[in-house]
Amino acid sequence: MQKVIIPEVADRQTDHYLTKRGYEVLKVDNPDEATILATAPDVAGIMMFVAPFPNHLYDKLPQLKVLARYGVGYDSIDVDYAATKGVWVTNTPGANATSVAENAVTDIMLLAKRSFEISTLMRQGQQRAAKQIFGHELAGSTVGIIGYGHIGQAVAKMLSGLGVKTLIYNRTKRPTEFGEYVDLETLLQQSDFVTLHIAATKQTEHLLGEREFSMMKPSASLINLARGSVVDEQALIKALNARQIASAALDVFDEEPLPADSPFYQMDNVFLTPHTGSSTVEAGQNMAMGAAKMIDEVLSGQKPEWAVNEPQV
Incomplete structure (x- = not known):
């Protein structure tokens, strides 16, 4: 046996x-x-x-x-x-495509509405301060999807009913009715939300780093449910601290579990989950x-x- x-x-x-x-x-x-x-x-x-x-x-x-x-x-x-x-x-x-895609869309919504910040302030007894925070409607915004496999395609389909413009960056241009293929620079420059769904390979290691974050809008947000290695973590920390980009939702990291001394824990513009994007x-x-x-x-x-x-x- x-x-x-x-x-x-x-x-x-x-x-x-x-x-x-x-x-x-x-x-x-x-x-x-x-x-x-x-x-x-x-x-x-x-x-x-x-x-x-x-x-x-x-x-x-x-x-x-x-x-x-x-x-x-x-x-x-x-x-x-x-x-x-x-x-x-x-x-x-x-x-796990549906589960991860749903979590990506949820994270985009959370960042658009700034729900994490508002809820945190309320729990701290600062309801007046919480009421001073205003999010944005997702409708009319641009979402960039990096990686267009099963998960990326599911994200695009889910977003199609929300009134957003969808940009796609992928090495292989699969047929789609849910977005427009562009190069990486165009996607980063135009997107209000950038969501990562690309495989972790030697070619994609630190695909997003200091140069790429400098291309993004100061009002833009990053969502990573792919792998930590796709992002230069130190460059992301620097960009978030300097408000070079507005916020991030992160489910994956260079080291997992995320160490207790990670700067991410101290940031009010970062929504964290412990690699649970497919936990349904x-x-x-x-x-x-x-x-x-x-x-x-x-x-x-x-x-x-x-x-x-x-x-x-």
Whole structure:
């Protein structure tokens, strides 16, 4: 019986799918390096959250055949190196698109209405000060979407009924009725809200930095539900402190969990969430079941539908 390590929550979300398929399922809280080695060095398949999977770990797991990401991004795994070790890496494209897109639109609304600032002041007993803050209508504004995969497309569709102009920056120009493709500079210069939904790769690392923030309107806001590495975090902190841009809603960071001494905690123009953009019941079920099916496909001798690499041995 082949052994599989999966997060305990995923076992519940899939109604014990892999157990029913005949695998020995070993449930853990979070499959990181120490947990994996302590649980089953002879594991054949692992369902991964976002914990890094270091390259030296493959030689300690001789039976490993598949790493199935619970989610879309796979920047915590060196997929090319995994292929040299004969290990498939898979993800679950589109499984969390609706949830992340809804959160992005929610964040845009929160920043437009300045709801976080108003609520914070009210909780502090400063209702008079709270009443002096005025937000803006979203209608008539321009939203720039960087990255037009499943999530970016869902954001554009949701925004289409809100009276906004939508600009899109993406390497591949997929057909769309919900926005206009422009270059990155045009998007940054014209957008009132810039929302990030681009994959974390070497090419997109620090895609937005000091130069890019200088192009944005002083009244503009940034929303990041992609990955922390897409943004130069220190440049963003500088831009927010100097009010070079107005505000930000951030769900992802260079270091997660976000350290307690991060300057972001002290900023009244930043709305923070702890990488929970896809934390809905529906997205969780979709991601868990998708990842479980990828494990089953590999371990039953099939080519996985959602592979992001091609093992060489």
